[in-house]
Amino acid sequence: MNEMTELERFRSDVPELDLTDVRAEEHRLLSAMRDVAPEHGRSTGRRVSRRGVRLRIGLAAGLGVAAAAAGVIVVNAGGEPGSPPVVHTMPVASVQVLKRAADHAARSSELHPRPGQFLVFDSRTMDTVESNSGGRQERYLDRQERKIWLPVDGDATHGVLQSRTLEPKPYPGWPVPAEARQNVGRSSRSKAADFDDRAEHLRNDYAYLSRLPADPAKMYDHLYIGLGTGPAADATAWQNVGGMLTEAYMPRAQRAALFRAAASIHGVTTVGRAVDAAGRTGVAVTLDPPGSGSREEYIFDDETYEFLGHRSVVTKAQEAGAPVGSVLTNSAQLKVSIADKPPTVN
Amino acid sequence: MSTASEEDADDASVIRRSRQEPEAFAAVFRRHAPDIKRYVIRRLGADAAEDVVAETFLAAFRQRDRYDLSRPNARPWLYGIATNLMGRHVRAEVRQLRVLERMGTDPVMEPFTERSDERLSAGASSRALASALAALPRGHRDALLLVAWGDLSYAEAAQALGVRVGTVRSRINRARQKLRRHLGATESVIYVSEEPVHE
Numbered sequence: 001m002n003e004m005t006e007l008e009r010f011r012s013d014v015p016e017l018d019l020t021d022v023r024a025e026e027h028r029l030l031s032a033m034r035d036v037a038p039e040h041g042r043s044t045g046r047r048v049s050r051r052g053v054r055l056r057i058g059l060a061a062g063l064g065v066a067a068a069a070a071g072v073i074v075v076n077a078g079g080e081p082g083s084p085p086v087v088h089t090m091p092v093a094s095v096q097v098l099k100r101a102a103d104h105a106a107r108s109s110e111l112h113p114r115p116g117q118f119l120v121f122d123s124r125t126m127d128t129v130e131s132n133s134g135g136r137q138e139r140y141l142d143r144q145e146r147k148i149w150l151p152v153d154g155d156a157t158h159g160v161l162q163s164r165t166l167e168p169k170p171y172p173g174w175p176v177p178a179e180a181r182q183n184v185g186r187s188s189r190s191k192a193a194d195f196d197d198r199a200e201h202l203r204n205d206y207a208y209l210s211r212l213p214a215d216p217a218k219m220y221d222h223l224y225i226g227l228g229t230g231p232a233a234d235a236t237a238w239q240n241v242g243g244m245l246t247e248a249y250m251p252r253a254q255r256a257a258l259f260r261a262a263a264s265i266h267g268v269t270t271v272g273r274a275v276d277a278a279g280r281t282g283v284a285v286t287l288d289p290p291g292s293g294s295r296e297e298y299i300f301d302d303e304t305y306e307f308l309g310h311r312s313v314v315t316k317a318q319e320a321g322a323p324v325g326s327v328l329t330n331s332a333q334l335k336v337s338i339a340d341k342p343p344t345v346n
Numbered sequence: 347m348s349t350a351s352e353e354d355a356d357d358a359s360v361i362r363r364s365r366q367e368p369e370a371f372a373a374v375f376r377r378h379a380p381d382i383k384r385y386v387i388r389r390l391g392a393d394a395a396e397d398v399v400a401e402t403f404l405a406a407f408r409q410r411d412r413y414d415l416s417r418p419n420a421r422p423w424l425y426g427i428a429t430n431l432m433g434r435h436v437r438a439e440v441r442q443l444r445v446l447e448r449m450g451t452d453p454v455m456e457p458f459t460e461r462s463d464e465r466l467s468a469g470a471s472s473r474a475l476a477s478a479l480a481a482l483p484r485g486h487r488d489a490l491l492l493v494a495w496g497d498l499s500y501a502e503a504a505q506a507l508g509v510r511v512g513t514v515r516s517r518i519n520r521a522r523q524k525l526r527r528h529l530g531a532t533e534s535v536i537y538v539s540e541e542p543v544h545e
Binding site for chain 1: 368369371372375376379380381383384387388396399400403404407452454455458471472475476490494495499501511522525526529
């Protein structure tokens with residue numbers, strides 16, 4: 001046994017504590033705080049603008065969303081124990097783009113990352129940020145340049161994210177708040193994620209994706225794990241496709257199967273021309289889930305059918321709170337490469 | 347006061363706010379105090395821990411104007427303050443480790459074990475670890491335990507101790523070698539001293 005493991009066990013019987021175990025200490029702190037409170041800040045009547053918590057855009061947020069979405073689905077569509085299994089039928093209608101992308105996936109050159117290595121994704125993103133600043137609501141489109149190192153195997157908490165804030169854009173009909181510009185030009189490097197509690201079937205590390213079936217019908221089943229049927233299930237399956245394309249990389253057999261399976265999701269259509277966050281034009285396939293007021297597009301190069309990026313575009317002004325055609329999120333995956341290890345995080 | 351924003355805001359924003367609204371600092375306490383107290387208990391025992399933890403947060407509160415706001419997570423800073431304060435108890439810490447080494451009973455674990463025979467049953471490896479930890483130079487023990495028990499990264503431990511990452515790395519390497527040697531030396535003893543367990 002390793003000495004660090006031994007050390008971790010040493011006195012590990014000291015129980016985990018909670019707030020009730022630190023009451024005495026809290027009491028001492030609170031009384032010290034009360035002593036300074038009158039002469040400090042408060043009496044001037046000046047309130048610090050309580051800057052709304054910036055949305056943490058990035059992998060951690062993505063993971064949170066994925067987990068939450070999965071939770072909702074389990075409640076709404078998950079089968080009760082003992083209920084008959086949900087049978088999916090793959091629609092005959094399929095989308096030409098995805099099929100061609102699948103054909104291309106079978107021909108494109110291939111990365112072969114080894115266990116212990118890292119996949120490196122360069123991308124540009126634009127996401128909607130909503131914040132509450134001193135009781136005032138603000139909305140803008142935050143833009144970032146991202147480079148993320150993700151372990152070939154294992155969870156994302158061992159990854160490293162480097163990002164630089166770009167000039168923000170206005171959310172349609174809203175002024176860009178001053179604070180949105182505060183960090184423009186600044187770079188930061190941090191752990192890619194503080195937690196990674198995705199369900200097993202939502203993992204998107206290379207090792208996991210490589211083990212998925214190369215058969216489209218089975219891949220289709222994989223996209224619908226725990227989802228049941230219906231428009232909500234289709235929307236989540238579509239989101240799952242995005243999870244396997246964005247800052248993710250899989251061997252070509254699985255990639256081809258994924259595209260064919262995605263083409264079979266009910267409601268998927270082609271959009272024709274779409275522009276990714278780096279200004280590259282491609283063809284897009286899209287799903288317009290009922291009730292959301294916007295469609296989620298995945299954009300592919302129209303010659304090579306490489307995945308370029310994704311965007312969401314308003315389709316119903318009323319539901320989305322922005323004019324039809326507005327682009328509310330957008331990304332561009334610029335480069336995928338392999339590294340032996342990520343840069344260090346300070 | 348919106349609890350939602352308080353929960354989401356990182357430590358740096360809470361500390362920034364607490365410079366104008368001192369009460370806001372309570373959020374930093376609630377987030378970190380339980381972990382820090384457990385860490386201090388593991389090193390010094392429950393009796394000393396209450397004072398050390400209370401003083402840690404009082405000191406942090408008084409130094410909040412000097413906190414480097416570019417560090418979103420205050421954990422290394424707080425562990426650093428606690429480590430400094432624990433320095434006053436270093437003799438007690440070593441004495442307790444020596445008791446465990448010689449007697450096989452751990453004074454630190456006393457309040458947490460209901461049956462005295464559990465305390466007595468500290469295995470050979472615990473005694474060897476206690477011996478190795480007691481023999482480490484203080485800075486080496488601080489670095490090692492911040493990483494092993496405090497869950498700090500090397501970079502965070504360097505921040506906490508105010509030294510360079512390279513220093514942390516070499517201290518931990520040397521500490522681990524020492525631990526390995528002590529554990530290796532007792533491996534045969536583990537089997538000899540093993541007694542049947544009756545549940």
